Amino acid sequence: MKIALDAMGGDNAPQSCIGGAFEYVNAVGTQAAEVLLVGDEPWLRELAARHSDPLGKISFYHAPDLVEMSDKPTKILRTKPESSLVKAVELVKDNRVDAVISAGNTGALLTAGLLLLGKIPGIKRPALSAYIPAYKGSFILCDAGANTDVKPQTLVQFALMAGAYLEVLEGISNPRTGLLNIGSEASKGNELTIAAYPLMEVHVPNFVGNIEARYILDGNVDVVVCDGFVGNNVLKFIEGVMMHMVNWFEEIIRSRPNSADLLERMGPTLSQMNRTLDYEEHGATPLLGVNKIVIKSHGSSTEKSIHTALLAAQKAYDQHLISEIAKRIADHVMED
């Protein structure tokens, strides 16, 4: 297989992308996919010169322009047609590669993916998923922000897609799926979740019912389903609260007398928490519902993250993620 990597996307690009691509091909060896580095070709070649590629897995594709984080996602095809992000997605569209990875502007990747590659048949709305780490067990939050206003049937599709993702890419069979809600009873919630609950019961294999926000970190569900407005709020709140708590801890300790050694001794604990909590560290997640493999790597991707994202793309291809999703969607057609 062949993967297009948006080599200019992400805070540490293009170095992280170049490094990650070479790390991947050399680690995986003959079984590695070919990697097409998309971006400012002269610069990419210059940076690549210090790496070795004995199997000849790496090649280049020139795209002179760059999508910035401030670019309006919905207009990206019109404003940045020559960007590495748009070109990389086009390579999938033209069947020149089998998958695309970007650590760039998430909204732009979603728009380009959706407009150029289309949706899997039957999919109402593609979704973003986020991997949320917690010490008692991680989970997938879906939708994490792609769709602010959705129908109950769409929530069911989010559950099916996130379930397929976990089964195919993470090897979690029959993932436990909860509907984020303000009460555990089926009758609780807003119009959306009340209408979604009975549909989830019928269509989602291991639907465990409503889950309240206070319990989502307890490790009892693998997928938390919600609309993208709520999901994006939760995602950002997790980030905010966790930073807040760790900073606060340090501040209280500092304010206590004779605590210099205490802060030093707490150092490893704080580091361990920070590492676990950094959901971006874990993050190479597929755009769910787009009709080709599109992997979003986090904005602050390192070489290691890009390596991980390439492995994820290869696995998604080998394990037929798209047709697995398509199958589940076809098996669960709902009336509007």
Next chain:
Amino acid sequence: MKIALDAMGGDNAPQSCIGGAFEYVNAVGTQAAEVLLVGDEPWLRELAARHSDPLGKISFYHAPDLVEMSDKPTKILRTKPESSLVKAVELVKDNRVDAVISAGNTGALLTAGLLLLGKIPGIKRPALSAYIPAYKGSFILCDAGANTDVKPQTLVQFALMAGAYLEVLEGISNPRTGLLNIGSEASKGNELTIAAYPLMEVHVPNFVGNIEARYILDGNVDVVVCDGFVGNNVLKFIEGVMMHMVNWFEEIIRSRPNSADLLERMGPTLSQMNRTLDYEEHGATPLLGVNKIVIKSHGSSTEKSIHTALLAAQKAYDQHLISEIAKRIADHVMED
């Protein structure tokens, strides 16, 4: 003035209510409001016998039945007409008292308040507010769970009501008000928040724009406005994450070698965090939009909390909370 106290409501009732009421009247003295203890009169009188009330501020009103936490709020008038909660609200309706306080079933109090006391003229939907503590500054979350599906105009009223509450009860003039949203730009959000933004700009005095969930704990806003579905999720998530973090901290420390003394030395820090984070400790908040003073004290209210709630009710009465809200609502009439 006279306050009806649902003496049977809350985890520690009636002891906490009795104790809190006597503590209040004795602390405030001649300026204290009269307190009518509503509940199982023989039991209340028996418990009250050990307290002294030299100014004769305390009296009793018999209500033989009890609202449980499991009772369906929407049916409470029909299922529990003789309960202390319903009777206490009726006393306000009949103008026999000026305010009511309960630490019981929040939904039941909201329903009884709304149905028996009505709404302030012009109010679309009454709201629950929650006081959220954070080390960088606390804020009021509104709506915290009363209304799962609302219109943009209703969000504006939540902002106006929460603002009046902070000005009147907490002495915060011109409170900074943010709209909880998934981006800072006016164009970001779901249909509800996008439509609400321009209305907030026109009608809310110190509207600071959208605020993302990751920043709400940073102390830059006094009021965070959202619908009750999102608000209740945020409220419960705060609770869950904070417990999670503190437990996790302890667990990591425990798992490290030679850490027995470390955990002991961290004890005061963990306690300080737990105390600050316990939003219920802070909580006596008015039901906003109901046409009389209805104060909800938290379910785990102690004597001190009931004392605080009585002070809040007295202040709400003295400072004319209801007419202050009515004035703001009348000044900001919006088309539907």
